[in-house]
Structure formats: C-alpha cells, structure tokens
Amino acid sequence: MNAKRVLVAGAGLAGSLAAIHFAQLGHQVEIHERRPDPRGTGAGAGRSINLGLSQRGIRALDQVGLLGPVLAAAAPMRGRVIHQRDGELDFQPYGCHEDQILRSVLRDDLNRILLAEALEYPNVSARFGVTLTDLDRGSASAGPVCAFAGDSGPYQASADLVVGADGAFSAVRTRLLRGLPADFRQRVLPWGYKEFAIAAGPSGEVRSSPDALHVWPGDDGLIVAHPHVNGSLTATVFLPLAGERSFATLTTEKSVR
Ligand SMILES: Cc1cc2nc3c(=O)[nH]c(=O)nc-3n(C[C@H](O)[C@H](O)[C@H](O)COP(=O)(O)OP(=O)(O)OC[C@H]3O[C@@H](n4cnc5c(N)ncnc54)[C@H](O)[C@@H]3O)c2cc1C
Known part of the structure; x- marks a missing residue:
C-alpha cells in the first residue's frame, strides 16, 4: 500500500476518529483545527453537550480500540x-x-479521548488555532490544496486526500461545491x-x-x-x-x- 498524505480539517468527533483510522492504515495524517489545542491552557471549554452514544458510535469506537476507555466514563441508558x-x-x-x-457521554470528554489517541500515532501531526479559508480541488495530476489562516499568518497545505470534518457549517463543503452543478440544502x-x-x-x-x-x-x-x-x-x-x-x-x- 502507498502511504497517502491525508489532510483532516476539523478535530471534532468525526475528524479525530478519521485521523485514527487513516493513521492505523499507515497514512500520513495532518489535522488542522480552528480551536486551540485542548491539551493547552488556552483551550476554550465550548458548549458541554451530553451525547447518547448508540450502536453506530459504539461500533466506530470499538473498531479503533477505544470502546473500553469511553465506556468507563459513560452511564448506560x-x-x-x-x-x-x-x-x-x-x-x-x-x-x-x-x-x-445507549451510553451517555460528555461530548468534550469523548472528543478529548479521540484526539489524544490520534496524536499518539507518530504519523499524525496537528495544528491548532488555524481556520481553513479556501480549498482548490486540484486536478487529475495535482492533488487538492487548502489555504489556512492562523495567528502565525496564512499558509497553504497540499494533500492526496482532504477530509472535511469541519462541522455543520463546513467550509470544505462550501469550497468543494463552488462552480459545480451540485445541490446542497441546509435547514436551520x-x-x-x-x-x-x-x-x-x-x-x-x-x-x-x-x-x-x-x-x-x-x-x-x-x-x-x-x-x-x-x-x-x-x-x-x-x-x-x-x-x-x-x-x-x-x-x-x-x-x-
Ligand atoms: C444539543 C445537541 C445534542 C446532541 N445530541 C446528540 C446525541 O445524543 N447523540 C449523537 O450522536 N449526536 C448528538 N449531537 C450531534 C453531535 O454533537 C454531532 O453530530 C457531532 O459533534 C458532529 O461531529 P463533527 O466532528 O462532524 O463536527 P463537530 O463536532 O462540530 O466538529 C467540527 C470541528 O471542526 C472545527 N472547524 C470548524 N470550521 C473549521 C474551519 N474552517 N477550519 C478548521 N477547523 C474548523 C471546529 O472547531 C470543530 O472542532 C448533538 C448535538 C447537539 C448540538
């Protein structure tokens, strides 16, 4: 298998889990997350939110070997x-x-467990406090390129594959659809x-x-x-x-x- 360069935009539940999967498959993973590093003092608490974890989530955690640590902090429903x-x-x-x-877990706790696990892999790196501002889809011969803004200035990052895990108001999705005859509806x-x-x-x-x-x-x-x-x-x-x-x-x- 050829190791690919995978760029994950967003280190929420989906991004952190995807990063672990790609790392386990041997790919080179870069995470770019808008919020501060949750391991540092500048991390924002965010909204707490309890989740009812159902079979799909439980299976996903089991597949990456994290079910035990998550269930230890979860209350059954x-x-x-x-x-x-x-x-x-x-x-x-x-x-x-x-x-x-179902299992009741705090979303922040679950996110921390997933992200900490992802960052244990030597083939995973992360940049925090950076926002994806643009995406060039690339072509058959050149892969996608993402543009970011952060405290240390704008920068670009290329990859073989971009994972848009940047949440409900995804910038990746907006940029990906630009200029394409694609339909997308969002209801708030x-x-x-x-x-x-x-x-x-x-x-x-x-x-x-x-x-x-x-x-x-x-x-x-x-x-x-x-x-x-x-x-x-x-x-x-x-x-x-x-x-x-x-x-x-x-x-x-x-x-x-
Ligand atoms: C009140 C409430 C209750 C819920 N209850 C349940 C429940 O019981 N069970 C359940 O399964 N789900 C529940 N959910 C839904 C669940 O929280 C979401 O499905 C889940 O968080 C989505 O994960 P995600 O990784 O896709 O997005 P998010 O968790 O939103 O993560 C997106 C990440 O991307 C980052 N980001 C955003 N934009 C950019 C950018 N431009 N550049 C870089 N990074 C960016 C954000 O900072 C964030 O860290 C609930 C949600 C709410 C609001």
Whole structure:
C-alpha cells in the first residue's frame, strides 16, 4: 500500500476518529483545527453537550480500540423515562438486548479521548488555532490544496486526500461545491438549547430512575436529561429562539425559574 498524505480539517468527533483510522492504515495524517489545542491552557471549554452514544458510535469506537476507555466514563441508558405532568413516570425501553442500550457521554470528554489517541500515532501531526479559508480541488495530476489562516499568518497545505470534518457549517463543503452543478440544502431550526445541572442527592443517590434518558415534554418545548456515572444529570432545555414562550423572553431569573 502507498502511504497517502491525508489532510483532516476539523478535530471534532468525526475528524479525530478519521485521523485514527487513516493513521492505523499507515497514512500520513495532518489535522488542522480552528480551536486551540485542548491539551493547552488556552483551550476554550465550548458548549458541554451530553451525547447518547448508540450502536453506530459504539461500533466506530470499538473498531479503533477505544470502546473500553469511553465506556468507563459513560452511564448506560436502557430507555427513556417520560415524566408526565401528573408526576407519573413512563419507562420506554430502547430495546430487548444488552447491545441496544445507549451510553451517555460528555461530548468534550469523548472528543478529548479521540484526539489524544490520534496524536499518539507518530504519523499524525496537528495544528491548532488555524481556520481553513479556501480549498482548490486540484486536478487529475495535482492533488487538492487548502489555504489556512492562523495567528502565525496564512499558509497553504497540499494533500492526496482532504477530509472535511469541519462541522455543520463546513467550509470544505462550501469550497468543494463552488462552480459545480451540485445541490446542497441546509435547514436551520428556529430552536435553541441551554444546559443545566441536576446534582445527585445528598448521599450521592440519583434523584430519579438511573440508567435512562429523562424527558419532560411540554407544549412549547421540552427538557431532556442525561445521567452521569456519579448520579448527577445534565439537563437540556429546548425552546424556540423567538416568540411568546421562547428563550427571547427568559430575561430575568424569575422568568427562567
Ligand atoms: C444539543 C445537541 C445534542 C446532541 N445530541 C446528540 C446525541 O445524543 N447523540 C449523537 O450522536 N449526536 C448528538 N449531537 C450531534 C453531535 O454533537 C454531532 O453530530 C457531532 O459533534 C458532529 O461531529 P463533527 O466532528 O462532524 O463536527 P463537530 O463536532 O462540530 O466538529 C467540527 C470541528 O471542526 C472545527 N472547524 C470548524 N470550521 C473549521 C474551519 N474552517 N477550519 C478548521 N477547523 C474548523 C471546529 O472547531 C470543530 O472542532 C448533538 C448535538 C447537539 C448540538
């Protein structure tokens, strides 16, 4: 096999995982990430976000040998518990088999584990705090070339293969489609989300059924809460961004409560 030069734009979940795969196949991998190095002091915390890891994610982690470390920090979710208005709890299992349960993980933790693993490979290098600004698709005889901007100035990097793992508003995708008769649609939901913590009880006990995703459905929005191994929960409130009952109207502590 000929080792290829693989340029990965974005070191989120997809980029870090792709980097590990290409490294394991023996390719030369360069990661270019807009955010600061998460291992340094300048790293931004970002939004926390709990993920429900399902079979696809579990299989992907298993394939690169990282399932053990991730599951060690993950709380199982055997189903969802719907909190009815009258206080009744309705448990809806995700499946009948052990491999159908979901795992609750913090996205940042998962990202750190994946990126740390990728950077263990001698054939993986990374530049942080750099933003992909342009992409030349290249031709049959010349590979793609990417342009970046960073604190130390603009630079270009060429590769045999570019992996656009730069998220929902991907610059790679925009540049890739430029001048081509390609169709692309993106729909942005008029909803937002905020997270809050539900601490464990005084003796560390869980306040509601453990091993489940908790859901409080509402007329205008909903709240979901993911469990943690320490008995606490992270709840996410989903509400419209504008309108009578929306985040726009939650401007005082009283209205938030
Ligand atoms: C509230 C919420 C809840 C969610 N819950 C779940 C869930 O339960 N289960 C689940 O599977 N998924 C869930 N998701 C989705 C999940 O977070 C995403 O699918 C996942 O993060 C996508 O990974 P990614 O690597 O493609 O992109 P990202 O994680 O967005 O990473 C993209 C990376 O590219 C970098 N980047 C961006 N632009 C550039 C550029 N121009 N140059 C260089 N770098 C760049 C960014 O800094 C970032 O590090 C949820 C998302 C949200 C918002």
